[in-house]
Amino acid sequence: MLTTTVIICHIVLLYIILMFLPLDDFFFNLKGMSDFSEELIRPTTEDEQGEPCVPSGTGMCLPWLQKHIETIATGGRQEKDFAQTTSACLSLIQEALLKHQWQRAAEYMHSYLQILEDSDSNKRQVAPEIIWRLGSEILYYHPKSSVETFNTFADRMKNIGVMNYLKISLQHALYLLHHGMLEDANRNLSQAETWRYGEKSSSQEVLINLIQAYKGLLQYYIWSKKKMELSQLDEDDYAYNTASQNMLNHSWKTSINLCALIQIPGVWDPFVKSYVEMLEFYGDQDGAREVLTNYAYDEKFPSNPNAHIYLYNFLKREKAPREKLISVLKILYQIVPSHKLMLEFHRLLRKSENEEHHKLGLEVLFGVLDFAGCTKNITAWRYLAKYLRQTLMGSHLAWVQEEWNSRKNWWPSFHFSCFRAKSDWKEDKALACEKALVAGLLLGKGCRYFRNISKQDHQVLKKKMKQMKKSVKKYSIVNPGL
């Protein structure tokens, strides 16, 4: 069941993603100018990194030439004090923000606003975004600030120039969500959704899609709340019908809002997840499978482990054949070899009839234990101990050696040191036993870890110890002859 906080977690995550999306380029021609649009008439060649370069036929970038041109433009004169003080002011704001001195930051912000009146049109054009970012940060944290102040600020900033309207609207909505004002956020998003200004650039289109998707996410939240209510109702209850009807309505609207965004390459985890949940709820398995497959396999999308996890979970729910599950997890194994699903992957491989899969099963286990985060995973060790024995029994010594060769230099000190043995024994005796068996099998009975553990005297584990020693004696790769 989803709560607001969960949604907000997703939103925060997305917010971060949003920050890394290519920002709209500020300069394109628009029809029907108003307010400050005179700034947009002159197209400028300035890329987003703020590193102006001179476009030339070969696509070469000559920053020095631009600098030269700039000095000619200013008549070789020095930068004006206005430019100097405003840039000093900007760095003072940043410093204050860094030190969480909101009041001080607000003081400087008061002066920094005059950059909106800079006679340099290039600076004037980028100013609104800088002011928005800094200002919203200040208003977010400042003790004297309130939702009202933030709203006024956002509304004002939206209308300085036209290029920032959508971005600010979206961030404004996120702010409102953060304060639990879902309805206001929804209203805000609806307003932004219908906003049009001349020809849309491709980047603006992404923003509109994002805004719609967030609206969809909000509707999903309402839907899932309704679903919860529904689950508490009796099917015979007369309220049941209206409630389910209500839900249906919502899901329809939501899917429209969500599906447009999902088509565009990007990382859209929360959107995909909620969309799929709704599709599944209404029994559209094919639709859900298509969305997930596309999300995971379309090459235009950035590599995203979650896409494969969602697909795997979906296929598992669907009881898809083992072969299919293995192929999904194989990709995940390549991206995140330490993922917790890898143990499940190992089990699948073990059960497979394919010889290749058995070999991969061993590889996967070794792979998991390469990671420091997994060193105390008892399941992984147990699987490895068991599977090693099994493999060696099945006389696939070569497989083991292949894996071990690349690890024999560092695993002994990484996993099997004396210190480790002592601390493992102290913390988790079962883990220590499994590890000792593995150590014995890989390094022989002379190894420190094995010796250390086998010396320990413990009533309950006595039988296990004995077995362990026997296995080591019989199968250890160090003295295969004996």
Add this chain to the structure above:
Amino acid sequence: MGLEEAKEFKDRCSQCAAVSWGLTDEGKYYCTSCHNVTEKSREVINTGAIPNTKIQAINRGLKRKRKLEKGWDWYVCEGFQHILYQQAKALQTLGVGPELKNEVLHNFWKRYLQKSKQAYCKNPVYTSRRKTTVLEDNPSHSDWDSEPELLSDLSCPSFVESGAESQPDVHTQKPFPIIKASQSETASVCSGSLDGVEYSLRKEKGIVKMTVPRTLAFCYLSLLWQRETITLADLLRFVEEEHIPYINAFQHFPEEMKLYGRDKGIFAIESWPNYEDIYKKIIEIATFLDLPRFPDITEDCYLHPNILCMKYLMEVNLPDEMHDLTCHVVKVTGMGEVDFLTFDPIAKKAKTVKYDVQAVAVIVVVLKLLFLLDDNLEWSLSNIAEKYNEKNEEDKPWFDFRKWYQVMKKAIDEKKQKWEEARAKYLWKSEKPLYHSAIDRSVVYKRREMVVSLQKQFSTLVGSTPTVEKQSPSSFQFSWTEEGSDRTCFHGHSLQGVLKQKGQSLMTKNSLYWLSTQKFCKSYCKHVTTYEESNFSLSYQFILNLFSFLLRIKTSLLHEEVSLIEKRLFKAKYSTTKKKSSRSRKARKC
């Protein structure tokens, strides 16, 4: 004046009914018995030949509303005159005598108008006659009647000889050049002033065009003429502290003087004045105005190095006893002589002494004489002083360089930080925004509104304490009193630790000296090689930074001045070291 010409006028006076008319300077009739001035002016009556429209134009004068902008007709030079007037008034409130405004600056300005052929001459570039008559036509206007001295200048006794020649011109001038009307129509398209476009295009050889920074040159020249107690560095600091109108000075223009278009380029300014730049402009203007030798700078003048040195010693918290040494250096180098100090623009090579920089440089030289400033000797002398002070707590304490450094470093760092923060917070934009043309007027105003409303919003988030309280103007930036332990006052400390008795006179214990530079340009400029900070000792760097911050100048400028003083002080050594191809950097004190 003008009783003859007034005979044609036969009306009865409205006040006393007499028929006895005289003509005022502006060409208006006044009653000689009751001094009532009529609205009628002479031109209207006796120049019937002139087409009516022109007469009306003259009569309506400044108050004539133009179709396009509804403002007065005004010339760029009037704008500058207004700024100068504001600045002079501000100087007066700073304590400068009223003669500066009423006589000196006024005359300089008249002379400028004449030299630049804008007025008081046979063929002015623009007809100034209309301007002057018009201005006097409206003595009742509140914004202008407060400055009759500046504007109704024709009857003023002029101290400039050539000024007298120009006086009769006004009356013999042609009333209006024919081209004027058409010019003003085209000009009105892109400037609020009548001649904004022409003015910005005007590029005559030998004419120094008026700019906003040059108004400060005018101010300084008049201060120097009056030998007032304000140095150039002080003047510029007062500008920065907004005690003297400069940035956005056009804001104080009367409402009806509209500025836009080209006027923006002429009157809007986005930088604080720079010492070297203004210094150059001072000389430029003084030569352009062909000014005679300025009043002598004698030992009792504030600008004399002896007095300025005392002032700066107090400012930076150094012992009073050092004054004897600075006086000695001034005497040896001949820098205290009247001919050296007095500004003479007519001289072959016009240059004025940078009084403040020079005085400070003398102090730096004295510090070098006493403490060598090689990051070594000053500290060992400090150790001696410290020990002495510990043992003799009753006595007058010896000056301890280290302690002084600690106190000053802290004080200057705080001051500098405050200064930087205040600069960062400075609001440059005027409440009256300037725009390029009528088209972007609404955009500019809307933008202004937006900024104001955003500022309002953020100002509510600022703490209740006013952020930058305006300091009252003072020529001192620091005040040192005996109270307070962390701000020790060193004025009364003695230099005994660093001086020794030799015969009848005192000698510095330190017998070494290093020269700031040995290479001077071989060409005319006599410039010193540039100041590369890292080549010098840390103490020297600190002292240069301290003083150059106080004067708001570049350290290199001060370094240059120090080098020039050293060149005078060690003249003999310079010539020998040059011959020896400067093997040693140290020269013994003579």
